[in-house]
Structure formats: structure tokens, C-alpha cells
Amino acid sequence: MRGADRKASRSRSTAIAAGLLALGVLVGCSSESPAPVTKPPYTVDSVRSGLVSPSDLGEGAIEIEDEGHSSHVIYTPPNSIPTCPYVQRSEDVEVTVEPAIEPVGGNPTGRTIVAPQIVGPSSLPVVTQGAVVFQSSSLVDDTMNAVVAEANKCPATFSVLGGPATVVGEYKVGSRSIEINGWKGFAQHLVHTSPPEVNPETYDDLVTVVVRKANAIIYVGYTQIKSVGKRADSEEKVKALMKTTLARLG
Amino acid sequence: MTHRIQLAGHRWVRLVTRLAVVLLLATGGLVTNLASTAQPAYAHAYLVETSPVDGEVLASPPPAVRLRFNEAVSFNERSIQLLDTNAEKLAIGTPGHVDGKANTAQVSLPTDLTEGTYVLAWRVTSADSHVVSGALTFSIGHPSATAAPVEQxxxxxxxxxxxxxxxxxxxxxxxxxxxxxxxxxxxxxxxxxxxxxxxxxxxxxxxxxxxxxxxxxxxxxxxxxxxxxxxxxxxxxxxxxxxxxxxxxxxxxxxxxxxxxxxxxxxxxSPPATTGTATTxxxxxxxxxxxxxxxxxxxxxxxxxxxxxxxxDHAQTGVQTWLAVPATSLHLLAMALWLGGLITLAACVLVPAGRRETSRAITLEPALPRFSGLAQVCFAVIAATGVYLSWRQVGTWAALGATDFGRLLLGKLAVVLAVVGLAAGARRFVRRRGREPLGVDAAPAAAVRRLRRSVVGEILLGVAVVSITAVLVNTAPARTSYAPPVHTTVPVPAAAAESAAGLQDASIEVNIEPARSGSNVADIYLTGPDGSLVAVPEVSGQLESPDRDVPALPVTVTAAEPGHYVANSMSIPFPGEWVLRLDIRVSDFDETPVRVRFTAR
CATH class of the missing domain: 1.10.132 (Topoisomerase I; Chain A, domain 4)
Incomplete structure (x- = not known):
């Protein structure tokens, strides 16, 4: 009887061990992600939950509606999707490139800015963002294709010689494809260095992410001021930020 | 009457023999045909060479587009499509092989193509039956913006x-x-x-x-x-x-x-009872x-x-195909004998035996002990071949968690471990009861019911394994799909360091992602001894293949932030050893080459 009990106990132990091992392997395969608060198809209201909020950015950040401020700086309409910021101020671009595409047939959320009260090299970044939702897949396809095509025309380098001191200087542009939580698009990296006599210490590190999923297109511009000699890291930071914010959209 | 029965018997034997021979020849011939045409391959097919090359700007329309792959590919009339700048499909010729070579494809183009950029999308089937696809662009006269979406x-x-x-x-x-x-x-x-x-x-x-x-x-x-x-x-x-x-x-x-x-x-x-010499x-x-x-x-x-x-399937491609084909076949056969036998055992023997108080008498002897012995052999074969095939298809530990194939394999392993746990319990039941004088049939009904539940659990998990395997065989093996990014640092040559201030003891950090055939991004950082970035007037690049007769491929390198240079669309034509040659201009007159060797998968 004792022998039988020992065997039964050993059998149970083996089964439990195998089960725990199997569970461990399965747990090792799984990944944790926050629960979404909405799902496709998106509306103007629901897609806002995927935008960056002041609490996402950090303590000290505030949110303001863009009522001309941002559009005045980058000279694009508040309801447009950026494709090549600042290029319209350049004098040495040979091809015609639109700095932004105004979507046809979409419902925009408008543009919001999440930023610290005072911007500087050691402050929080500035996020300029918005979204557009569409009623039909063909409209969203057409808009995204137009945005990608226009962004692809953005020159690798251009310069702005005149205008406000904050925009004068050299611009270097690069673009990479990106996919976050099923949202696909591109991340356009733009580095703005001022003329040495104006500002030899810092440069602007701007990444504009434009992604599409289902019936929505979201764009997020993430800008930091970095010291010359330091690596640009806006792309890594905006990816990490959007991984959190886009997870809310399901 | 006796003679007639004899004739009928001989006719039956001849019929069965002929049928067997015909079927053996037919199946053997077809299988041999499959085996004889097997060409060693590395994984899914990949594109080695195109004419025109990707991104080329031509003065006039090319008469045809030619593609060369690393292994034999098959395709049909719709496998190659030409799209214009508006993503409209254009009429082209019927695709065919170049000079009958199975690893090539060509298609004739219309002669009236206007100026602009065109996308040629291709979609072919490689030797392991998996479809691979891609696209190349070429321009006539001058490049133009294209919104052609390539459905891949x-x-x-x-x-x-x-x-x-x-x-x-x-x-x-x-x-x-x-x-x-x-x-x-x-x-x-x-x-x-x-x-x-x-x-x-x-x-x-x-x-x-x-x-x-x-x-x-x-x-x-x-x-x-x-x-x-x-x-x-x-x-x-x-x-x-x-x-x-x-x-x-x-x-x-x-x-x-x-x-x-x-x-x-x-x-x-159940042969009928017969009498007499002829019948015998x-x-x-x-x-x-x-x-x-x-x-x-x-x-x-x-x-x-x-x-x-x-x-x-995957056994036919990759490393050690001579061993992988028999190993995979054994794996599959052992799985089939175990799972099929288990389902039949449960449905025909265990379930009726569990209800034996109320239904006809069903004995567990000798089916259960015999199957238990067979299952043990099958598990040994599945484990041995499974370990080998996992190594062959995955290659590295890191690929397990980083690829779809690896994650599916881990899931399959988890389920298999659960099956092994249940099977071990059933095997113990058979061995323990088998030692008793009345054998397994003396087991109490409650014990048989427990065994039945355990076997049903094994069956459900076995079906889950089959389902995972069905997806697994349609997924690119981790060994080929896993491409760890390249992160390497080389010192700035002494000659260059002497020519420019700030480059003393500096190094060049090169990151290439995803380091596989196709489009890649290379980040190049010039880092000073204190870790800060050092800007130089210009960095240009070329891609060289050290072990193949391929001319150097131009790599467009643009500047990002000061000290950071990026090749956003570095196209690597095929897997293998490559050298990224960077020409670093440190002043108006001095330029120095730096070579970075890496492996693309």
C-alpha cells in the first residue's frame, strides 16, 4: 500500500512537474500589453485615446489645442498630415514637395500640442499630433498612399536661409518604415542644425511618425533640443511612447 | 467446383499481386521522381540578380526584365506584374525561364513605356513550396513619384x-x-x-x-x-x-x-471455415x-x-537535407502511429471498457499493453528527431524567442510536454497492472475511467500539436528568418585620426538592421574617446561581396545629426558575407576607407 501510494504520489508529481513546465514555456512565450479601450473602426472621439496625453509625456507637460501656433511655425494647416516639415521655407529644393497633405473625405481631430511650459535642451519633448478617420477603406488607402508618396519626395538635405532664426539652418531628412501594435507607416527623422554663428551648441531632433490602421491615420511629431555631440534619440523615445498610446486603441 | 475455387483463389492472388506491383511502381516512380529532382537549397528562394537592377534609371524601355534566384522557382502567368506610377497594371508578356534555367524568370515589356518610374512585382514558389515575393523599381528617362502599392x-x-x-x-x-x-x-x-x-x-x-x-x-x-x-x-x-x-x-x-x-x-x-484440399x-x-x-x-x-x-517542405531546404528528409519522415510517421493508434484505442477499447458494467465485455488485453509499447517507441523517435529538427530549423537560442517559428515551436513543446506527462501516467498504469496475475483487465472500473480521461486529454493535446504543426510548416524556419542586427565598432584608421582634430582614439560604430537580404538601414556613428559624436565633412559607402563575383554596389549615405550618418535604403541582394566600405572624408583633401565585414541572412 505504501508502495502504491508512493507510485501514485510520484505519478502526480510527474504530471504536476510536466504541467508546470508546460505552463512555464507558455508563459515565457506570452507577452504583456495593456488592455485597449476601443477597437476599429475608429471615430473622431475614440481615436483621441490613442494620442499622447500630458500624463504620457511626464510631469510638467501641458496640452494645448493648436490654434495657429504650430501651423505658424511649420506653416501647415492644423488638419493636415505632415510629409516634409519646413521644406516650404527652403530655397534650394529642386523638386516640388508639399510639407503636408490635407486629407480628402476624412474627419480630423484637429492638432494638439503636448509640451512643457518652457522648452529647452533638458526639458520634456514637444509632441505635435493629430488623427484623421475615414468612412471608407479606399479613402484611407488613397490618403496614406498620397502621404507616403509625398514623404518619399522629401529631399535628404535642404537648407533654409531666411526667416525666423529658429528655422534657419541645415536640414537632414531620413525615413524608415515602422510598425507598432499593427499600425504601419513611417518614421521621418529630421535634424535641424543652425548656422554655427547662430547656435553652435544645440540641434533640433524631430521625428514625425505617420501610421495607419483600419480607418484611421495618426501622426505624431516628437521634437527635442539636443546638444551637439549627443546622439539623437527621438525615434527610440517616440516608438516607446506610441507603443503605450496605440495599445489603447486595440 | 473445386477447380473453380482454385482458379478463383489464384486469380485473386494474381489480382492483388498485380495491383500491388502497379501501385508500388506508380507511387515509387512518383516519389522517386520527387526525390531525383530534389536540388539542395538553403531556404526560401531569394533574388540574386535582376536586369535592370533595382532603382536603375534607363534612357529607353528595356525589352525585358530578368530575375535570377538562388534556387529553382516556379511561377505562372500572374506571377510577375508591372505597375505604372498610378499603380495601374500594364500588359506584359508571358513569364518564362531564361534559356530553360529553372532558377530564372523573365518577362517581356511593352515598347511604348513612357517616362517615369515603374514597379515590377514578382511572386514565385520556391523549392520548399513556400511563396516568396518582392518588387523592384526602374525608371525611364527620370524617376518619378510612385504610389504603386505592391501587394506581397x-x-x-x-x-x-x-x-x-x-x-x-x-x-x-x-x-x-x-x-x-x-x-x-x-x-x-x-x-x-x-x-x-x-x-x-x-x-x-x-x-x-x-x-x-x-x-x-x-x-x-x-x-x-x-x-x-x-x-x-x-x-x-x-x-x-x-x-x-x-x-x-x-x-x-x-x-x-x-x-x-x-x-x-x-x-x-475472419476467414470462412472451409474443408477439402482445394479449399485449403x-x-x-x-x-x-x-x-x-x-x-x-x-x-x-x-x-x-x-x-x-x-x-x-522545410526538410527539403536548409542544411543536411540528406538527414533531414528521413528524420522528418520518421517524426511524422511516429506521430501518426501514436496519435492515430491512441484515438482508436480510446474510441474502441477504453471507452467501452469504462462502461463495461453496462455494455458488452471489452478486454484491455492485449491491445493496451501492445499499444503502450508502441507509443514508447514512437515517443523516443519523436523526441530524438524532434530535437534534431528543432536545432536544424532554429539554429540559435536567440531565434527561439525572436521569430514566429521559434515561438510556435515553444508552444508546441509546451503542449508536447503536457502530453508526455499524461502518457507517463498511462504507461505507469499499464506496467503496474501488467505485473498483476490477472493483467490490466483486473484493474478496477474507477482506475480505467481515470485512464480514459487521461487518454482523452492526450488526444486533445495531440490534436493541438497537429494544429500548431500545420501552422509551423507554413512558417519560415527561424534559422533563415532570424537576422540579428549587426552592431560592430571599428577604430578610426590612424591616418585619418592624424588628419582631423577630434578623431584621435575615435571609433566608428556601425549598426545594420535587419542585416538580411533586401532593404536595410545602416547607422554609422563617429564617436570620440569621450563618447561624444564627431562630425566629418562627408561619409560615402559601397557594399562589397568578398566571396562572390559581384561588382561593388553603391550605398547612399546621408547625414543625420552631427556625427551620425545613415544609409536608409541599403539593398543587400542575397544572404552571405558582405563588406560595407565607408569612405570617410575628414577634411577637404583627406579621405580614408574603412571596411566593416558582416553577415547578412
């Missing part, structure tokens, strides 16, 4: 139906082979058991149905069309002409042969046929059947 992924519904078909085929093979072995060999009462025969017949039907589904879906899968393409006779004809099509047809022939053999075996499961001779001839021909047909069929998978 197969339709979701097609992929799902294909996976379902493969899973059905796996399950059907298990029921047919494992069930037939159990009914005809392991269980003495099996040949006369209607439920057991039904299970085996349903296995043959499911196997045939799954095979037909895969065959029908292969056309739309290869062409990238929707599920409606299964009714397209051109696509079906194209699918039948491929290596996978031949394998699937061979499988159907083998299923037919095995079905006939099983039918004959169970039909004569007839029965003897028939018995000889049953003892020799039917087992021979069944054995050859059971061995050949897994080959219709392994000669057209």
Missing part, C-alpha cells in the same frame, strides 16, 4: 484555408496509419470491429480531403489572389505542374493504395497474399506517405 502578402483567407487543409491532412494520416495499425495488428478483435474500421476509413477520407484542399488553395496562394481563385482552372493547372502538385497527387495515389490494402485486410479478417489450397494462397503482399503494400505506403510532405 497572401490573402488571409487563403492562408487560413491552407493551414486547415494541412492540419486535416496530418490528422487524416494519423487516423489512417495509426488507426489501421491498431485495428489490423495490435488489436486482435479490431478487424471485425465496425467502429475501428470506421475510424480508419474516416482517416483516409480526411487525409484525401485535406490533400485536395491544399492542392486547390495552392493556385491562389502562389498567385496572391483571393480564395475565389480555387475555381480558376489556370491556377489549378499551374499548381498541378509544380513540385508540390506532384507530391499531392502522389499522396492521393498512396492513399488509394493504402485504402485498398486496408479494405482487403479487414475484409478477410485456395485459403493457403489467399493467406499467403494476406501475409506477404498486403503487409508489403502497407509498409511501402506508410513509408512513402510522409515523403510526400518531407520532399516538398
Amino acid at each position: 502578402d497572401a490573402h488571409r483567407a487563403v492562408v487560413v484555408v491552407d493551414a486547415v487543409g494541412r492540419a486535416l491532412a496530418f490528422l487524416g494520416m494519423a487516423l489512417a496509419l495509426g488507426g489501421a495499425l491498431f485495428v489490423a495488428v495490435l488489436w486482435p478483435a479490431g478487424r471485425s470491429d465496425r467502429r475501428g474500421r470506421r475510424i480508419v476509413w474516416s482517416g483516409f477520407v480526411v487525409l484525401a480531403a485535406g490533400t485536395v484542399v491544399v492542392l486547390l488553395v495552392q493556385g491562389p496562394y502562389a498567385a496572391g489572389t483571393s480564395l475565389a481563385g480555387v475555381f480558376d482552372p489556370d491556377l489549378l493547372g499551374a499548381a498541378l505542374s509544380t513540385r508540390l502538385g506532384h507530391a499531392l497527387l502522389t499522396r492521393l495515389v498512396i492513399v488509394l493504395a493504402l485504402g485498398v490494402a486496408f479494405g482487403l485486410a479487414v475484409r478477410h479478417g 489450397a485456395t485459403a493457403g494462397a489467399a493467406g499467403a497474399a494476406r501475409r506477404i503482399v498486403l503487409p508489403a503494400v502497407a509498409t511501402v505506403g506508410a513509408v512513402a506517405l510522409p515523403l510526400t510532405w518531407t520532399l516538398t
Whole structure:
């Protein structure tokens, strides 16, 4: 009887061990992600939950509606999707490139800015963002294709010689494809260095992410001021930020 | 009367023998054909060379586009498409091989192409039956913006139906082979058991149905069309002409042969009582046929059947194909014998035995102990071949968690471990009860019910393993899909360091992602001894292949932030060893080359 009990106990132990091992392997395969608060198809209201909020950015950040401020700086309409910021101020671009595409047939959320009260090299970044939702897949396809095509025309380098001191200087542009939580698009990296006599210490590190999923297109511009000699890291930071914010959209 | 019976017996023997020979020749011939045309390959096919090259700007329209792959590919009329700047499909010639070479494709282009950029999208089937696709652009006169979306992924519904078909085929093979072995060999009462025969017949039907589904879906899968393409006779004809099509047809022939053999075996499961010399001779001839021909047909069929998978799937590509094909076949066969036998055991023996108080008497002896012994052998084979095949398809530990194939394999392993846990309990039951004087039939009804629940659990988990495997065989192996990014640092040459301030003891950090054939991004950082970035006037690049006769490929490098340079669209034509040559201009007059060697997968 004792022998039988020992065997039964050993059998149970083996089964439990195998089960725990199997569970461990399965747990090792799984990944944790926050629960979404909405799902496709998106509306103007629901897609806002995927935008960056002041609490996402950090303590000290505030949110303001863009009522001309941002559009005045980058000279694009508040309801447009950026494709090549600042290029319209350049004098040495040979091809015609639109700095932004105004979507046809979409419902925009408008543009919001999440930023610290005072911007500087050691402050929080500035996020300029918005979204557009569409009623039909063909409209969203057409808009995204137009945005990608226009962004692809953005020159690798251009310069702005005149205008406000904050925009004068050299611009270097690069673009990479990106996919976050099923949202696909591109991340356009733009580095703005001022003329040495104006500002030899810092440069602007701007990444504009434009992604599409289902019936929505979201764009997020993430800008930091970095010291010359330091690596640009806006792309890594905006990816990490959007991984959190886009997870809310399901 | 006696003479007539003798003749009938001889005729039956001759008929069975001829049928066996014909089927052996037919299936053997087809299988041999599959084996003989097998070319060693590395994984899914990849593009080695194109004419015109990707991104080339031509003065006039090229008469044709030519593609060269690393291994034989198959395609149909819709495999190559030309799109203009508005993403409109243009009429082109019928695709064909260049000079009959199986690893090439060419298509003639219209002569009236206007100026602008064009996208040529291709979609071909590689040796392991997987579809690979890509696109190249070329421009006439000058480049123009193009919004041509290149549809490269197969339709979701097609992929799902294909996976379902493969899973059905796996399950059907298990029921047919494992069930037939159990009914005809392991269980003495099996040949006369209607439920057991039904299970085996349903296995043959499911196997045939799954095979037909895969065959029908292969056309739309290869062409990238929707599920409606299964009714397209051109696509079906194209699918039948491929290596996978031949394998699937061979499988159907083998299923037919095995079905006939099983039918004959169970039909004569209870030979009628006869008297007299002639009848005895007839029965003897028939018995000889049953003892020799039917087992021979069944054995050859059971061995050949897994080959219709392994000669057209991942086993056929990659490293050590000479070992991988038999190992995968053994893996598949062992899985089929175990799972099919287990299902039949549960349905025909364990379930009735668990209710034996209220139904007819069913004994667990000798079927259960015999199957338990077979299952042990099958598990040993599955474990040994599984470990080898996992190593072969994954290669590195890191690839396990970083690829879809690796994650699926881990999931499969988890389920298999649970199966092993349940099977160990059942094996212990058989061994413990087998040592008792009355054998396993003396086990109390409660113990048999526990065993039955355990076996049902094994079956459910076994079906889950089959389902995962059906997806796994359609996923690119981790060994080829895993491409760890390249992160390497080399010192700035002394000559350059002396020419420019800030470059003393500086280094060059190169990051290449994803470091595989196709489009890549290379980040180049010039870092000073204190870790800060150091800007230079210009960095340019070229891609060199040290072990192949390929001219250096230009790499466009642009500046990002000061000290950071980026090659955003560095195209690596094929996997292998590569050298990224960076020409670093440190002043108006001084430029120094730096070579960074890396491996692209």
C-alpha cells in the first residue's frame, strides 16, 4: 500500500512537474500589453485615446489645442498630415514637395500640442499630433498612399536661409518604415542644425511618425533640443511612447 | 467446383499481386521522381540578380526584365506584374525561364513605356513550396513619384484555408496509419470491429480531403489572389505542374493504395471455415497474399506517405537535407502511429471498457499493453528527431524567442510536454497492472475511467500539436528568418585620426538592421574617446561581396545629426558575407576607407 501510494504520489508529481513546465514555456512565450479601450473602426472621439496625453509625456507637460501656433511655425494647416516639415521655407529644393497633405473625405481631430511650459535642451519633448478617420477603406488607402508618396519626395538635405532664426539652418531628412501594435507607416527623422554663428551648441531632433490602421491615420511629431555631440534619440523615445498610446486603441 | 475455387483463389492472388506491383511502381516512380529532382537549397528562394537592377534609371524601355534566384522557382502567368506610377497594371508578356534555367524568370515589356518610374512585382514558389515575393523599381528617362502599392502578402483567407487543409491532412494520416495499425495488428478483435474500421476509413477520407484542399488553395496562394481563385482552372493547372502538385497527387495515389490494402485486410479478417484440399489450397494462397503482399503494400505506403510532405517542405531546404528528409519522415510517421493508434484505442477499447458494467465485455488485453509499447517507441523517435529538427530549423537560442517559428515551436513543446506527462501516467498504469496475475483487465472500473480521461486529454493535446504543426510548416524556419542586427565598432584608421582634430582614439560604430537580404538601414556613428559624436565633412559607402563575383554596389549615405550618418535604403541582394566600405572624408583633401565585414541572412 505504501508502495502504491508512493507510485501514485510520484505519478502526480510527474504530471504536476510536466504541467508546470508546460505552463512555464507558455508563459515565457506570452507577452504583456495593456488592455485597449476601443477597437476599429475608429471615430473622431475614440481615436483621441490613442494620442499622447500630458500624463504620457511626464510631469510638467501641458496640452494645448493648436490654434495657429504650430501651423505658424511649420506653416501647415492644423488638419493636415505632415510629409516634409519646413521644406516650404527652403530655397534650394529642386523638386516640388508639399510639407503636408490635407486629407480628402476624412474627419480630423484637429492638432494638439503636448509640451512643457518652457522648452529647452533638458526639458520634456514637444509632441505635435493629430488623427484623421475615414468612412471608407479606399479613402484611407488613397490618403496614406498620397502621404507616403509625398514623404518619399522629401529631399535628404535642404537648407533654409531666411526667416525666423529658429528655422534657419541645415536640414537632414531620413525615413524608415515602422510598425507598432499593427499600425504601419513611417518614421521621418529630421535634424535641424543652425548656422554655427547662430547656435553652435544645440540641434533640433524631430521625428514625425505617420501610421495607419483600419480607418484611421495618426501622426505624431516628437521634437527635442539636443546638444551637439549627443546622439539623437527621438525615434527610440517616440516608438516607446506610441507603443503605450496605440495599445489603447486595440 | 473445386477447380473453380482454385482458379478463383489464384486469380485473386494474381489480382492483388498485380495491383500491388502497379501501385508500388506508380507511387515509387512518383516519389522517386520527387526525390531525383530534389536540388539542395538553403531556404526560401531569394533574388540574386535582376536586369535592370533595382532603382536603375534607363534612357529607353528595356525589352525585358530578368530575375535570377538562388534556387529553382516556379511561377505562372500572374506571377510577375508591372505597375505604372498610378499603380495601374500594364500588359506584359508571358513569364518564362531564361534559356530553360529553372532558377530564372523573365518577362517581356511593352515598347511604348513612357517616362517615369515603374514597379515590377514578382511572386514565385520556391523549392520548399513556400511563396516568396518582392518588387523592384526602374525608371525611364527620370524617376518619378510612385504610389504603386505592391501587394506581397497572401490573402488571409487563403492562408487560413491552407493551414486547415494541412492540419486535416496530418490528422487524416494519423487516423489512417495509426488507426489501421491498431485495428489490423495490435488489436486482435479490431478487424471485425465496425467502429475501428470506421475510424480508419474516416482517416483516409480526411487525409484525401485535406490533400485536395491544399492542392486547390495552392493556385491562389502562389498567385496572391483571393480564395475565389480555387475555381480558376489556370491556377489549378499551374499548381498541378509544380513540385508540390506532384507530391499531392502522389499522396492521393498512396492513399488509394493504402485504402485498398486496408479494405482487403479487414475484409478477410475472419476467414470462412472451409474443408477439402482445394479449399485449403485456395485459403493457403489467399493467406499467403494476406501475409506477404498486403503487409508489403502497407509498409511501402506508410513509408512513402510522409515523403510526400518531407520532399516538398522545410526538410527539403536548409542544411543536411540528406538527414533531414528521413528524420522528418520518421517524426511524422511516429506521430501518426501514436496519435492515430491512441484515438482508436480510446474510441474502441477504453471507452467501452469504462462502461463495461453496462455494455458488452471489452478486454484491455492485449491491445493496451501492445499499444503502450508502441507509443514508447514512437515517443523516443519523436523526441530524438524532434530535437534534431528543432536545432536544424532554429539554429540559435536567440531565434527561439525572436521569430514566429521559434515561438510556435515553444508552444508546441509546451503542449508536447503536457502530453508526455499524461502518457507517463498511462504507461505507469499499464506496467503496474501488467505485473498483476490477472493483467490490466483486473484493474478496477474507477482506475480505467481515470485512464480514459487521461487518454482523452492526450488526444486533445495531440490534436493541438497537429494544429500548431500545420501552422509551423507554413512558417519560415527561424534559422533563415532570424537576422540579428549587426552592431560592430571599428577604430578610426590612424591616418585619418592624424588628419582631423577630434578623431584621435575615435571609433566608428556601425549598426545594420535587419542585416538580411533586401532593404536595410545602416547607422554609422563617429564617436570620440569621450563618447561624444564627431562630425566629418562627408561619409560615402559601397557594399562589397568578398566571396562572390559581384561588382561593388553603391550605398547612399546621408547625414543625420552631427556625427551620425545613415544609409536608409541599403539593398543587400542575397544572404552571405558582405563588406560595407565607408569612405570617410575628414577634411577637404583627406579621405580614408574603412571596411566593416558582416553577415547578412
